Amino acid sequence: MEYEPVIGLEVHCELKTKTKLFCGCPTTFGNEANTQVCPICLGLPGTLPVMNAKAVEFAVKIGHALNCAISKYSKMDRKNYYYPDLPKAYQISQYDKPLNYAGYLEVPLKEGMKRIGITRAHLEEDAGKLVHAGGKAGRLDSSDYSLADYNRGGIPLVEIVSEPDIRSADEAYAYLTELKNILLYIDVSDCNMEEGSLRCDANVSVRPKGTEKFGTKAEIKNMNSFRFAKQAIEYEIKRQVALLEKGERVVQESRLWDVTENKTKPMRSKEEAHDYRYFPEPDLVPIVLSEDYVKKLKGQLPELPGAKRARFASKYGLTPYDAGVLTSEQELAQWFEEGAKHTKNPKGLANWIMGDMAAKMKEQEKELKDLKFDQKKLCELVDLIDAGTINSKQAKEVFAEMFDAGVSPAEVVKSRDMAQVSDPKAIEGAVDKVLAENPSVVADYKGGKQGVIGFLVGKVMQASQGKANPKLVNEILKKKLDS
Amino acid sequence: MALSEKDVQYVVKLARLEVTDQEVAKYTQQLANILEYVEQLNKLDTSNVEPLTHPLDVKNVFRADELRPCLTQAEVLSNAPEPQSGHFKVPKIM
Incomplete structure (x- = not known):
């Protein structure tokens, strides 16, 4: 039964x-x-x-x-x-x-x-x-x-x-x-x-x-x-x-x-x-x-967790789960909401808070008040990614440096010369060079093995020391190979 | 409502009193008389009367959340027959 x-x-x-x-x-x-x-x-x-x-x-x-x-x-x-x-x-x-x-x-x-x-x-x-x-x-x-x-x-x-x-x-x-x-x-x-x-x-x-x-x-x-x-x-x-x-x-x-x-x-x-x-x-x-x-x-009550959850979900485009995590502590909710004022991508901000930031805070037993950076800096990082200036792999490195030293992401990108290359001309040059160096792969592609494009993207990325915008590289390669 | 000796024994136990069987018989009679006397009130129709919870017509006696001096531990324990490390020592509970 x-x-x-x-x-x-x-x-x-x-x-x-x-x-x-x-x-x-x-x-x-x-x-x-x-x-x-x-x-x-x-x-x-x-x-x-x-x-x-x-x-x-x-x-x-x-x-x-x-x-x-x-x-x-x-x-x-x-x-x-x-x-x-x-x-x-x-x-x-x-x-x-x-x-x-x-x-x-x-x-x-x-x-x-x-x-x-x-x-x-x-x-x-x-x-x-x-x-x-x-x-x-x-x-x-x-x-x-x-x-x-x-x-x-x-x-x-x-x-x-x-x-x-x-x-x-x-x-x-x-x-x-x-x-x-x-x-x-x-x-x-x-x-x-x-x-x-x-x-x-x-x-x-x-x-x-x-x-x-x-x-x-x-x-x-x-x-x-x-x-x-x-x-x-x-x-x-x-x-x-x-x-x-x-x-x-x-x-x-x-x-x-x-x-x-x-x-x-x-x-x-x-x-x-x-x-x-x-x-x-x-x-x-x-x-x-x-x-x-x-x-x-009754008038003295703050916004309660349930109402805040619902508002976060609708106002910032968060999933109910994400909204639940961010409102699970009042301080965290405040921290996020203050930060959301400084970016056009609050969802991206939320992901960083719940992802790398939460992980590092847990690992180093830190609380919000111990952080060396503020919301503005984290938003700067989110915007750098959204603008295509750095890719997600680079972003993780920038985040780690910001977390440990409190430096601004823009400065890290500048000092480490990390800025992603999104200039089509510069990428085209690198693509041409890679195509010229790998005629057999190009032949494979033209013969129908379209999967080999990944190899070529990798080569271009390597040539740019990881700084080329991978999406652009892909586009330009395709255009050239298919023409 | 007839009060039985069993009722009295139950109350005696709840109140942790020591009472002989003879006394139980006597108190049963006395308490029954009291209850009978009070029972007269049941003749009144009170269906439209709010229950009285306090004899005085006073409400809302509050104090501000402000600290006041406490007793010292020595004072607190001065009547305790067997204080032990700042505590009241009490007999085995169960």
Whole structure:
């Protein structure tokens, strides 16, 4: 039987506010344990949380960027559970009145764009960090005790929940990539996965293809890179299909992705079923957003990746793929667009950026800001090729010199006397000489072996030290041989 | 809605309380009385009433995203029974 995977993703995104959600402690990553905490984020008795206005602003921007409806009336709720990463024994989150809901994200796939629904994107506080110690180090199930650091506790998060619209691990990967790109574009999170500022859980189930009813799902946690998320989802789909084929059932449970073994494993579940006993947070008052405020934030959004992609494709004549590559990072998109002003051939510019330039940058681990040349110089190179001054082989040499030394391509061409000879008279002279020196080849050609013209072109190119315009050489040779 | 001892035991467990069987019986009765009393509200037609989420008529209390001093690590850990290398040491979780 053929099975169809049904996947929904939950992404937690740390907002890049200076301070925490409800207190003035810094959100800096990597400082010494428990040095960025105060009575509020420690949940000491008698303290009161106060909402960070910037966090609300960032959250609403995320809502806009994900095409969500923005709640005019929203509130915070307590999610109650006992776990040592929560000093208050509850997390302040949002339950039935999330800030943003009913949105969607357009994700570029090989087959074209796919719209994936966003159920909600709500505001909540992050939990602290636990280090499981003793026993087998780092492993929760065999540790003797844990060490709690609350520096991260209280950092603002937006949890973005997708609809179960995703149908493959590749789609999940594309969704995550696009989502991260958007969050970076709107500048609300640094999306650094190593530092945990972007985290992802996946709900995965499978069902016989063509049926409507969802299968039993498993929740996969601990996927701290998009690559792992893709692998974990692929593994989980296979695991569930194999169970069903054997006539067994999928158990609803949380599973962890084990990086060393490349498989998902059941998490030892907490004793009781999840019952968070949500209730409205009495310490915080409702958030009531005015039409003006919501509109103003919408106006502050930059052009988003999807729109930029479409514009690049139509304005600069790029393929959807090329437009996707160039808009995958905001800085790169800007760099290209600034450059496109200086050439009549933006497509040529794009090819150099994605080809030799990207390759060299990767090889030398350089970023755009490290480049020794600017867009104008790269455009100069593109124009030199288009004008027929140099051929593509020479262009590669010129590019390398420009990349390494920052020199202008025109100067390189001049100093190395590279300019392609496009003067028909000069080429005619060389052609005549080659024809005179190779009478037998000429005879072969006239006898019907037209393929030998390649040999003659090569000879002329050689005679001109590679500088003759190969297209002209070809034309002139043909003309002379056929006359 | 009749409250059972099983319901009370469930809540006791969620709240990490230690309660004897005798107490469970007593609390079941007491909690049932409270619920019964509050249940009277169900007689009212509230279909056109917006749920109240906060007793005060206050909204949008925000603060600017500005740093405030933190506690020192020593202060933070001063009530911890067993601090270890700057952390709170907590018992085995599972």
